[in-house]
Amino acid sequence: MTALTIHEAATTTGWSPRMLRYVEQLGLVEAPRSAAGYRLYGPAQLQRLRTLRALLDEHGLELGDVGFALRLRREPALAGALDDWFDETPAPPRTTGSPGAPVPDADWLAFEQAKHQQLLDR
Amino acid sequence: MTALTIHEAATTTGWSPRMLRYVEQLGLVEAPRSAAGYRLYGPAQLQRLRTLRALLDEHGLELGDVGFALRLRREPALAGALDDWFDETPAPPRTTGSPGAPVPDADWLAFEQAKHQQLLDR
DNA sequence: GCCGCCCTGACAGAGCGCTGTCAAGGTCGG
DNA sequence: CCGACCTTGACAGCGCTCTGTCAGGGCGGC
Numbered sequence: 001m002t003a004l005t006i007h008e009a010a011t012t013t014g015w016s017p018r019m020l021r022y023v024e025q026l027g028l029v030e031a032p033r034s035a036a037g038y039r040l041y042g043p044a045q046l047q048r049l050r051t052l053r054a055l056l057d058e059h060g061l062e063l064g065d066v067g068f069a070l071r072l073r074r075e076p077a078l079a080g081a082l083d084d085w086f087d088e089t090p091a092p093p094r095t096t097g098s099p100g101a102p103v104p105d106a107d108w109l110a111f112e113q114a115k116h117q118q119l120l121d122r
Numbered sequence: 123m124t125a126l127t128i129h130e131a132a133t134t135t136g137w138s139p140r141m142l143r144y145v146e147q148l149g150l151v152e153a154p155r156s157a158a159g160y161r162l163y164g165p166a167q168l169q170r171l172r173t174l175r176a177l178l179d180e181h182g183l184e185l186g187d188v189g190f191a192l193r194l195r196r197e198p199a200l201a202g203a204l205d206d207w208f209d210e211t212p213a214p215p216r217t218t219g220s221p222g223a224p225v226p227d228a229d230w231l232a233f234e235q236a237k238h239q240q241l242l243d244r
Numbered sequence: 245g246c247c248g249c250c251c252t253g254a255c256a257g258a259g260c261g262c263t264g265t266c267a268a269g270g271t272c273g274g
Numbered sequence: 275c276c277g278a279c280c281t282t283g284a285c286a287g288c289g290c291t292c293t294g295t296c297a298g299g300g301c302g303g304c
Contacts, residue, residue, distance in 0.1 A: 006281095017280095018264065022263080034280095036270075036271055037270085037282095038271080038279090038281080047210075051207055052207065055207050061200075062262085064262085068187055068190055070208070072191075073208060077181075078181050078183075081177055085173060086191070088170065088173060127249070127250075128249095128251095139250095140292095140293060143251095159251060160250055161250085161251090184291085184292085185291090186292085
């Protein structure tokens with residue numbers, strides 16, 4: 001099938017083989033493996049690599065930045081902690097019933113949903 | 123009122139004066155200024171500095187990471203581009219009416235709202 | 245008026261991220 | 275079977291981030 005080796009994928013996407021392994025190590029584009037362990041780059045992976053490059057160029061990002069964004073998606077607790085910190089400043093948002101207790105943590109999903117709902121209600 | 127100089131704020135929060143200026147430069151904690159330009163740290167800023175330290179320690183973050191998270195909040199286009207890239211992989215999401223055109227960009231907010239709505243609908 | 249703190253700007257060094265390159269060994273196609 | 279490719283692991287250098295420190299000048303309280 002249409003599956004390229006790492007060297008072929010590198011030349012067609014503009015990355016270097018070394019960088020393709022690094023990108024995979026960051027968890028950004030993981031190529032399936034052959035029985036012998038060779039990385040196999042299919043159309044999906046190639047597309048992903050090209051759009052990744054465009055993303056970096058367009059917004060002046062680095063791979064580490066995208067890696068951090070990935071971490072935000074994999075660790076919702078981290079994303080929630082950041083949300084809380086950024087929302088902390090303006091005013092005591094505890095206008096709803098529950099007082100200032102640090103969120104029972106079981107209600108965390110509902111808490112985040114409420115926050116997203118606020119985003120939608122505008 | 124209760125407003126500390128940068129040196130006092132540093133000793134009570136555990137940061138160094140240098141780092142307080144750096145944190146401000148990153149846009150994370152900005153202290154109001156006196157008429158002469160002195161930074162004035164009130165309770166709000168002190169609280170923010172302490173919780174910032176806790177945030178870093180708890181999740182093993184660096185200041186630059188939080189700075190990047192701030193950038194994500196200030197540049198919704200960047201956040202949207204990352205969302206799109208991460209959502210790109212699983213399946214062709216163009217199941218709704220509009221074909222593969224790169225989103226008319228005026229509908230961008232609605233597009234993101236729809237995506238958030240999917241998050242809420244679970 | 246003086247001494248101590250504040251400001252900005254700059255330089256410096258430690259550390260880390262990114263990228264290339266090499267080594268030792270396995271796999272594949274002619 | 276041989277040459278070209280792949281694997282992982284390691285090391286090296288460039289550049290950037292982070293943090294401290296210093297210089298030159300202003301502000302403030304005793």
